[in-house]
Amino acid sequence: MSFADIIGQETALAALRAAVAHDNIPQAYLFLGPDGVGKMTAAVEFAKALNCAQREPGEGDACDACVNCTRIAADQHPDVQRIAPDGEQTKIWQFWTRSGHPPGALESINFAPVAAPRRVYLIERAETLNEEAANSILKALEEPPPYVHFVLCAPSQTAVLPTILSRCQLIRFRQVPQDRLADALTARKALDPEEARLLAAYAEGAPGRALRLAETPELRGQREALLDLAARIADSPVIAAFRLAEDLRAAAKTKAKKGEDDGEADRTARGDLTRALDVLMAWHRDLLALSLRGPDAPIVHTDQRAALLIAARRYAPDQIAQNVEALFAFRRHVERNANAQLATEVLMLRLVPRKTPAAPGADKAPPPVPKRS
Numbered sequence: 001m002s003f004a005d006i007i008g009q010e011t012a013l014a015a016l017r018a019a020v021a022h023d024n025i026p027q028a029y030l031f032l033g034p035d036g037v038g039k040m041t042a043a044v045e046f047a048k049a050l051n052c053a054q055r056e057p058g059e060g061d062a063c064d065a066c067v068n069c070t071r072i073a074a075d076q077h078p079d080v081q082r083i084a085p086d087g088e089q090t091k092i093w094q095f096w097t098r099s100g101h102p103p104g105a106l107e108s109i110n111f112a113p114v115a116a117p118r119r120v121y122l123i124e125r126a127e128t129l130n131e132e133a134a135n136s137i138l139k140a141l142e143e144p145p146p147y148v149h150f151v152l153c154a155p156s157q158t159a160v161l162p163t164i165l166s167r168c169q170l171i172r173f174r175q176v177p178q179d180r181l182a183d184a185l186t187a188r189k190a191l192d193p194e195e196a197r198l199l200a201a202y203a204e205g206a207p208g209r210a211l212r213l214a215e216t217p218e219l220r221g222q223r224e225a226l227l228d229l230a231a232r233i234a235d236s237p238v239i240a241a242f243r244l245a246e247d248l249r250a251a252a253k254t255k256a257k258k259g260e261d262d263g264e265a266d267r268t269a270r271g272d273l274t275r276a277l278d279v280l281m282a283w284h285r286d287l288l289a290l291s292l293r294g295p296d297a298p299i300v301h302t303d304q305r306a307a308l309l310i311a312a313r314r315y316a317p318d319q320i321a322q323n324v325e326a327l328f329a330f331r332r333h334v335e336r337n338a339n340a341q342l343a344t345e346v347l348m349l350r351l352v353p354r355k356t357p358a359a360p361g362a363d364k365a366p367p368p369v370p371k372r373s
C-alpha cells in the first residue's frame with residue numbers, strides 16, 4: 001500500500017507528498033474528516049514516506065518494500081508509534097509512564113530514532129484525549145525535537161481542544177463520491193457493480209467502512225432480512241418495539257469465531273450492529289428522499305421502491321427525519337459500548353410510527369361491523 005492506493009483524497013495527499021518531497025514537513029499535523037475516510041491509512045503512509053529507506057530525494061511516496069516500510073505497515077517499527085484510545089478516552093499514562101501501566105509512548109521522544117530517520121507518533125482519535133492527556137502533550141507538540149513528527153486524527157475541528165488545534169497544521173479528508181467509491185470497490189474486491197453501488201451507499205463516502213462491508217460476505221444474506229425488518233418497523237405498533245429489537249439483534253448477528261473470548265465476541269457483536277445499522281440508515285434515507293421529493297426521487301434501494309413508498313405513507317414526514325437522528329444516536333451508543341439490548345430497544349421505540357397519518361384510501365381503518373340487534 002502507498003499513497004497511490006488510497007481511494008480519493010487527492011488534495012490531502014498532494015499536500016503530504018509535496019511536504020515529503022520538498023522536505024518541508026510540519027512537525028504536527030491534524031488530519032480532519034469523518035470516520036472511515038482514510039485519515040489513519042494516510043497517516044501510516046505518511047510515516048512510511050518519511051522513513052522509507054528507498055525513497056529518492058524529491059519523491060513523495062514510500063517504496064512499500066524496504067524494511068522500514070514493511071515494519072511500519074505491520075505496526076512493528078520501533079520509531080513509529082500508534083496511540084489509540086483506551087476505551088472511550090486517550091489517557092495520560094499512554095503518553096507518560098505511570099505506575100501500574102506499560103511505558104508511555106512519549107517517554108522515547110528525547111532519544112534519537114533507532115532504525116529510521118524520523119520518530120513519528122500517530123494519535124488515532126485526538127477527540128478522545130481527556131484534558132489531562134491533552135495538556136500533557138502540548139509542549140511536545142509545540143517544540144518537539146527536530147526528528148519528531150506527530151499526526152493526530154479527529155472527525156472535526158470542534159472535536160479537538162483549541163490548544164491542540166493551534167499547534168497543528170490541518171489537512172482535511174472528505175467523503176468520497178459514491179460512484180467513485182463504487183468503481184474502486186468493483187476494481188479491488190471484484191464485486192458486481194450493483195453490489196458495489198449498494199455498499200458505497202451504505203458506507204456514506206467512507207472507503208474504510210465500504211472495504212469492511214465488502215469483506216463481510218454475510219452482509220449479502222443479511223441485507224434481505226434487514227430490509228424486511230425495516231419494512232415491518234414501519235408497519236408496527238409501539239407495543240412491538242421489543243420484539244423488533246430482538247429481531248434486529250438476530251438479523252445483525254454474524255457467527256462468532258471459534259475461540260473468541262468475551263471481549264472479542266463483544267467487539268464482533270458491536271461490529272455486527274453497526275453494519276446492520278448501515279442498511280437501516282440507507283433505508284431511512286431512501287424514505288426521507290421519497291417523502292421530500294416524491295415517488296420518483298433517486299434512492300439507493302431501487303428494487304424496494306414499492307415497499308418504501310408504502311412505508312413512507314405510515315410516517316408523518318417529520319418523524320422520518322427524527323428516525324435518521326435516532327439511528328445516528330444509536331451508532332454513537334454502540335461505538336461507546338452501550339448495552340446492546342437496551343440500545344436496540346430504545347432505537348425501536350423511536351423508529352416505530354408514532355401515529356399513522358390519515359392517508360387517503362389504502363390506509364383507512366375497516367368500517368365497524370354493524371351490531372346485530
Ligand SMILES: [Zn+2]
Nearest residue numbers: 052063066069
Ligand atoms: Zn520503503
